[in-house]
Amino acid sequence: METDIFYNQKDVAEAYLRFRPKYSEEVAKVVLEYLRNQQDNPDATKKFDFMVDVGCGSGQATDLLSAHFNKIVGVDICEEQIRLATEQNTHQHITYLVGKAEELNVAEQSVDLITCGSSIHWSDLPKFFDEVKRVLKPSGCFTEFGYWFSEVHPVGDKNDDLIKVTNDLLAKLIYLGPNHDAEREKQVRGSVYGDHFYQSIPFTKTKHKSLILTKIWSIDQLRGFFRSSAKYHELLKRKKSIREWFADVLLDNQDDYNLLEALIKKVERIWDLKPEHETKLQVKFEVNIFLFTKKGT
Numbered sequence: 581m582e583t584d585i586f587y588n589q590k591d592v593a594e595a596y597l598r599f600r601p602k603y604s605e606e607v608a609k610v611v612l613e614y615l616r617n618q619q620d621n622p623d624a625t626k627k628f629d630f631m632v633d634v635g636c637g638s639g640q641a642t643d644l645l646s647a648h649f650n651k652i653v654g655v656d657i658c659e660e661q662i663r664l665a666t667e668q669n670t671h672q673h674i675t676y677l678v679g680k681a682e683e684l685n686v687a688e689q690s691v692d693l694i695t696c697g698s699s700i701h702w703s704d705l706p707k708f709f710d711e712v713k714r715v716l717k718p719s720g721c722f723t724e725f726g727y728w729f730s731e732v733h734p735v736g737d738k739n740d741d742l743i744k745v746t747n748d749l750l751a752k753l754i755y756l757g758p759n760h761d762a763e764r765e766k767q768v769r770g771s772v773y774g775d776h777f778y779q780s781i782p783f784t785k786t787k788h789k790s791l792i793l794t795k796i797w798s799i800d801q802l803r804g805f806f807r808s809s810a811k812y813h814e815l816l817k818r819k820k821s822i823r824e825w826f827a828d829v830l831l832d833n834q835d836d837y838n839l840l841e842a843l844i845k846k847v848e849r850i851w852d853l854k855p856e857h858e859t860k861l862q863v864k865f866e867v868n869i870f871l872f873t874k875k876g877t
């Protein structure tokens with residue numbers, strides 16, 4: 581599928597696979613419990629038929645529930661993502677396909693669960709929701725989840741003021757950029773969209789659950805995370821203004837600056853880190869999970 585989407589670039593797809601977190605067992609548990617309740621299927625040994633993971637990337641959320649489904653398909657518009665997902669795949673009942681959220685190549689009323697891990701904001705929503713309605717079984721469910729940094733600090737060195745400074749810096753870099761917008765900031769920190777968006781989704785019984793995902797990262801992993809971020813790359817294109825917005829991060833007289841390296845240096849300065857010590861960071865993400873059922877719509 582021809583696409584010039586950022587995630588189709590080979591180096592970005594490789595950085596995505598290497599540096600993006602996978603979701604935790606806890607996320608799987610919340611989703612599964614909801615699905616079992618909606619489908620009146622409390623028997624934990626009984627498998628569901630079919631799950632589709634939309635905007636699956638290289639499979640960050642696709643095998644989350646692999647033990648509970650007979651068949652799982654991961655769909656992504658980018659060939660590079662699907663190539664890497666297929667290379668990593670160790671499950672015979674999981675297949676990765678290039679395809680669009682808005683035109684799922686899946687039979688009507690055949691799917692028990694559709695998942696969207698950090699991907700819903702990429703699709704044409706009315707078209708995607710029509711597809712979700714078409715392919716879900718009458719008691720099928722749909723879930724959307726995403727994450728944002730909630731705490732970054734060196735392992736064993738926790739200081740709330742510095743955590744806030746670090747968090748503000750990371751948020752500024754990825755999402756807020758130039759036109760600092762308080763509403764946008766609130767939305768981004770909570771989830772991809774604000775509450776009004778989730779209320780407008782044409783499915784019933786919405787439920788929201790927040791969890792914390794903790795990872796131990798090297799500084800290089802933090803660097804890699806930003807390299808895999810579409811928002812960061814968008815920001816870089818607006819070169820001229822970067823000087824202004826990030827004056828507090830960039831060093832003076834730097835003509836050919838590298839924003840990412842400046843950011844990393846700033847994080848090292850905030851925490852007084854010595855690069856040669858190979859400090860480990862404790863990185864906590866807040867994962868917001870939204871759950872919907874087709875029942876009653």
Ligand SMILES: C[S@@+](CC[C@H](N)C(=O)[O-])C[C@H]1O[C@@H](n2cnc3c(N)ncnc32)[C@H](O)[C@@H]1O
Pocket residue numbers: 585587588600634635636637638639640641655656657658661679680681682696697698699702703704
């Ligand atoms: C931020 S990544 C999320 C990847 C993975 N699900 C995760 O949780 O990390 C968003 C993915 O959505 C895919 N995508 C964007 N637009 C799409 C569309 N219209 N249909 C299907 N996938 C799409 C991108 O190629 C990208 O791999």
